[in-house]
Amino acid sequence: MNIEATLKNYDLSKLKVVTIASHSSLQILRGAKRLGLGTVAVAKPGSGWFYRRFTFIDKVIEVDLGSMEQLAGDLVKDNSILIPHGSYVEYVGWRRALNMPIPTFGNRYIIEWEADQRKKMKLLEYAGIPIPKSFNDPTQVDRPVIVKLSGAKGGRGYFIAKDANELVSKLSSINVGDDYIIQEYVIGVPAYYHYFGSKVYGRVELFGMDLRYESNVDGRSFNLAEPTFVVVGNIPVVLRESLLPIVQKYGEGFSRAVAELVPPGMIGPYSLESIIRDDLSIIVFEFSGRIVAGTNVYMGIGSPYSVLYFDKPMDMGERIAHEIVNSVKRGKLIDILT
Amino acid sequence: MNIEATLKNYDLSKLKVVTIASHSSLQILRGAKRLGLGTVAVAKPGSGWFYRRFTFIDKVIEVDLGSMEQLAGDLVKDNSILIPHGSYVEYVGWRRALNMPIPTFGNRYIIEWEADQRKKMKLLEYAGIPIPKSFNDPTQVDRPVIVKLSGAKGGRGYFIAKDANELVSKLSSINVGDDYIIQEYVIGVPAYYHYFGSKVYGRVELFGMDLRYESNVDGRSFNLAEPTFVVVGNIPVVLRESLLPIVQKYGEGFSRAVAELVPPGMIGPYSLESIIRDDLSIIVFEFSGRIVAGTNVYMGIGSPYSVLYFDKPMDMGERIAHEIVNSVKRGKLIDILT
């Protein structure tokens, strides 16, 4: 869509933030409302009642997301900016998200890179970020590996094999034709970093951090079941300060890589998802080009790292709203939309 | 007791919050003081010194809780409202708590349902909340189970059996005559939800969430000891937003069930305690009809979910005080007491 033309008709004093009612939408909409923006939640049938409980949401539209495009006209007329998140991409699919005719916060083009595990890894590598070794041929595997089925969501459909034999055996039980990648299983602890690429301040902010809480692997299963990796929540964490420069370096490296390969570059929240080994090296196995649900741990409270940049703790929803409001003030709203 | 008659003699401008010095009392008393209420801690002999360290507690009464009833007259003369919590119920027992002659915040009658594992489960079931399967006959057990000895406190006296054989063997070593229940051991991750049933706003607020930190099962035991489940602390967590509508639904369902079966219904803080399975279903194995210690993770800071209802983060102690103060303002204090 032609954002510039669209924005010409926007009443910037009546901007509305719209997002899909899931994932991190409470945080996004609450932050927007606090900073004086209008708020609209687009809810899947059956979940609107929950979002109507909250007075900071001006309007809840309950609609089948298969017809999201049909809402776009009204939303645009209503001076709306769409804030994308993981569930939005999951619900509408990356192809539709690329073409959704609403001004969208951040760089929507990165969705295409995220949708393909191989392009994803290529982007990380290009950014100079250490990634797990990949294997094309199962019989060549010489260490523990994790297999990620294509389209696996929230950790479902992952499995681990301790060596080539176990891998070949486990692969034989998945559907013929299923696409998957085989990655070195890095031994260490998980840590997920939240960044914010700011056009207003011209910097990459290291904004927060979390751990994922996964069922059943984080429960007390006493070997009564096979481990599964379905994300059900998030837990706050902070990192050893001596690791922060490297985390910042990877965040900035990623931003530079996106600027080169996926114009107009990284805008707003993104995430790198890592394992920290016991030699303190950090291996990044995944990224997300938009707000991650892990930022929910700081909703309303703000993250410990946010105070490195601002007077008061801020959450990611407030940070997004802050960027929108300040971009408008500087006459540069267009810089943060695609 | 006749609350209405008692309250007639109360000077509502001099209300005092009184609680037993343990469990969540620091949070309760600090919240009360912040909102302008008087504060009294009733401490077991030997622990008064600790509570006297804190200036937000107006008075620390050190007394054997066996004679709590004898304090009641003075407390009532002093315009006091008792805030019950788990340690209060544990110390005085549910029968005495039912008859304690002090106006008590919340619905004290639910204590009787909590004291009986079978009534407890019945109430959850009536609320439409999924619970673990129970077994009466050990030999009929067809899956891993957890055995909860009656009167087990804070996880002590629980054990797990992986099948009927192990169960029968382990049961043979407990005391004859001990009462216990046998429940399906649900595989997944624990999560504990904090609700607040508000008479002032006519709603159930999903206020917070935590994980329990249990010794020794959450330590690094390397199979050097049998797992034990003694709660020693709590860790903050947030849930995947797509699970919140179901968590809210169960919270509201529970409130409705209590309104029907245990008049005058749910008032103030309560908790549902669950396992989340890797198919994202939530199985509730326990409830608490009053403030849980897990709310301590948000003391002074406020919970991420509290901002969905209020301008600023709030902790559960402040929330209770807010309800008292606003009930007084509306001339409805009696609605939140039993």
Next chain:
Amino acid sequence: MNIEATLKNYDLSKLKVVTIASHSSLQILRGAKRLGLGTVAVAKPGSGWFYRRFTFIDKVIEVDLGSMEQLAGDLVKDNSILIPHGSYVEYVGWRRALNMPIPTFGNRYIIEWEADQRKKMKLLEYAGIPIPKSFNDPTQVDRPVIVKLSGAKGGRGYFIAKDANELVSKLSSINVGDDYIIQEYVIGVPAYYHYFGSKVYGRVELFGMDLRYESNVDGRSFNLAEPTFVVVGNIPVVLRESLLPIVQKYGEGFSRAVAELVPPGMIGPYSLESIIRDDLSIIVFEFSGRIVAGTNVYMGIGSPYSVLYFDKPMDMGERIAHEIVNSVKRGKLIDILT
């Protein structure tokens, strides 16, 4: 150094806080800046760029810490107070830290006790704090033990043996001449307590609490690697309130022991590091005589316990700055420096 003489030349309206750029320096410097103090970060070559990202740091000096002493003159001329932390002690070594010619916040003499595992345990024992049983003769070991190699940093170089046989075998593979201690491996859950010894208020504050996040033992290793214990981060936790009096008692006992054995006593932040067993007893295996990195979990947000002493949540960096500013106001700055 003669602190009194040095302070005579200080312009107390232009005090600067200086610390080594690592560990907890962001928190320390941000807290100082908030309370109106100047801020200087001394960074190792290659990490200055990171600290220059933050506007609350007035000056970043990038220098080989081998020549820290040569900076001292200028820092003193610049009215500086050094805030020591674990990385400072690690980088310059305890002997140099003892003699560093800069007024240093807290009791620097405790460093010598910390440097020697045996003196460390003696100080804890003198304070009346339960510690793990030590073994001098490996063949006498009658329970699981942990072996700590002298100079092991952040958990690296620790190992566990389940009995005397395994111990003897594992010891045979370490370097001859390596010093180590053999301690009972206490089964339970770890918990780390943050205290603040305040001269201004004449009290020991229980200020916070955390868990360490260690690679790879807190990861999902599925027995694919030997457990290792390298601290990479920290997670917030709160304790069962009934344990707080004992935690407070140990904190105050430690402060009294230091006052007797290591004049001028405990000043500012310190930490006790424990295992909580499933009988709720607390065994302390380590202490730190200054700020610990675990306090980073509360940066900018404040800890749940800080509100027991102050109106608003505070982090440890702010607490230190608060103590400095209020010591100056009372004309007692010298009381908190060594």
